Amino acid sequence: MQWLPFELHCHTFHSDGKQSLPELAEAAKALGLRGVALTDHNTMTGLTGREEVMAQTGVEVIPGLEWTTFFGHMLTLGIHEYVDWRNLSPFHIHRGIEGVHRQGGLVGVAHPFRVGSPMCTGCFWEFDVADWSKIDYIEVWSTLFPSIRRNNARAFAMWTDLLNQGHRIAATSGRDWHVSDPVTEPVAATYLGVNAELEQASGLTVAALDALKRGAVSVSMGPLLQLQVADEHGHKAGIGETAVPGPAIDVTVNIDFSAREGQWELPEQKLAVKLVSAAGELAAVELTRAQPQASLKLDVTAARWLRAELYGAFCGAHTMIGFTNAIYFQ
Incomplete structure (x- = not known):
């Protein structure tokens, strides 16, 4: 891929x-x-x-x-x-x-x-x-x-x-x-x-x-945001794919700061990545250039889908910088 x-x-x-x-x-x-x-x-x-x-x-x-x-x-x-x-x-x-x-x-x-x-x-x-x-x-x-x-x-x-x-x-x-x-x-x-x-x-x-x-x-105006989940059996699903929901799935988010590097400017800061589903915001993590990846467990038993949204100071505004499409749950 x-x-x-x-x-x-x-x-x-x-x-x-x-x-x-x-x-x-x-x-x-x-x-x-x-x-x-x-x-x-x-x-x-x-x-x-x-x-x-x-x-x-x-x-x-x-x-x-x-x-x-x-x-x-x-x-x-x-x-x-x-x-x-x-x-x-x-x-x-x-x-x-x-x-x-x-x-x-x-x-x-x-x-x-x-x-x-x-x-x-x-x-x-x-x-x-x-x-x-x-x-x-x-x-x-x-x-x-x-x-x-x-x-x-x-x-x-x-x-x-x-x-x-x-x-x-x-x-x-x-x-x-x-x-x-x-x-x-x-x-x-x-x-x-x-x-x-x-x-x-x-x-x-x-x-x-x-x-x-x-x-x-x-989609992003700056660095590339990625999202992946893995169920209790270790089966992984990426953006656009389907996973089995559960009370404690592993979720990994990461930011690729090399994507279209030189085409955007981003002040050094802690960027907020929100994990959003039909139930609203399920969790949030802070990522930086030095620590561009985080993993956590989420309860998505009742979720139909999950996406990640990236927020921070960008071009003079605090705004959404990018977002992933959804991972779907059966």
């Missing part, structure tokens, strides 16, 4: 961006990203020359598209043929989702609580989702310095509520990247737990989408 940083929401001048695909890839490389998803609005023409760009930059380009409708924006990744969205009413989003899934692609709700019309046509999510199990992921963090945005707090809460209902939905960050100019605000990365054997056999795009589908996802 390799944890690789991606940006999963990008635009070029083929829609409303102000950058070419080569410029996007070069800028992503400079930010320490292993790959990007090109999700131009309602077009896939920006993917022309994709193979050449990947060969020249070493940055993986995941093919995608952002459905841009009056009722919401949906990201579609891993498709190779255009899936028409124009016949979708607020009550028929599943027709479009089925078309993406038939191609082996994934669908994600983009920035569900961003201000909508007339400032951003259709940005606010209004589609009626009859079956959330058909949604692969939700962009719970959007734009730069995402942790301090109120609309992202609403999206994060919606994701938590869906987890509490028993849904297994991944959560990602999306910069909604339009311009390659330097920025002064923090950039979050979506780390995908890529299976190395699958990458070797089928390529990085396939392996990255597989990781997203499995929920092997950790």
